[in-house]
Amino acid sequence: MGRAAFWQGYRDCAPFLVVVVPFAMLFGAVARDAGLDLLQVMAMSVLVIAGASQFTALTLLQDQAPVFVALMAALAVNLRMALYSAALVPHVGHAGLGARALMSYLMVDQAFAVAVKTYEERPQMTPGEKVAYYFGVMMLICPVWYGCTLLGALVGRAIPPELSLDFAAPICFIALTAPLLRSLPHVVAALAAVLAAIGFHGFPAGLGLISAALVGIVAGAQAELWLGRRARGRA
């Protein structure tokens, strides 16, 4: 049972290699350009394993920002993962402490979005299958993230800027969002988050993101409650 779920997760995440590969290579190349040696580049990708915050930290260090400022900005970018952590509790919270720690280390946007979509589509999955599925997803993404960071660091400047590899990240997030828009409250949540993100544009990096996300979450929940009340009113 667990084995089938593991390989299902492995397969379901495969399409995202199309963007994880170039994005990891881009990080490797940009980090080498910024003057980091191979060990430093790899240490960052292995210890942090969160691309957007790695770019944020690197850019700020390059601009000679104080370490504390770079750290706070990068952590703010990752604050969204506290929401992922909470949302995973009902699905995989039963797992042992070690497994939960490993799942936390591996918690990236792709793993979260792909896993939660599958959990909601297949409520008959057992708790054990959900854990196996999650690890299957990351067993593909994680080694590729390390390996392609290394490749990017070695190839370095051979990656032409015309390839606009920076845009692989937003394209990936859009591809992750589209299948989640499966009911009216989900669409309301997404639209509210987009509008709030535009409204909060002036906020410091991660704070605008987390505020806009909270607006979207509340909007989605309220939309669901409202639709429920209306359906009951008709019945």
Place this chain on the structure above:
Amino acid sequence: MISDAAFWTLTVLLGLGTFLIRFSFLGLLGGRPLPGWLLLHLKYVGVAVLPALVTPMVLWPAATGGETDPARLVAALAALVAGLRLSVVAALIGGMGALYLWHFLFPTL
């Protein structure tokens, strides 16, 4: 040039802090049952966080110095439509494909 001390301090603390953020609820709450109102809101985490993350990246891309770029707007829209109508693979290929096509057709924009 980034100093070694600055780099390692930042990387170790960022790694540790990021892990603690990820571990927070999953680590502390574990298998405890959550109240209904919280479960209701948690359903919308993914569908709210990802658009909030992507919106500034699309509207004010760092690669153009924050200038809104028509090629990237078109690419994002193509990815969204392909993702809604077709599949994840279509969204990924359609998005990057639209970006390259635009650059090829309008090299000056």
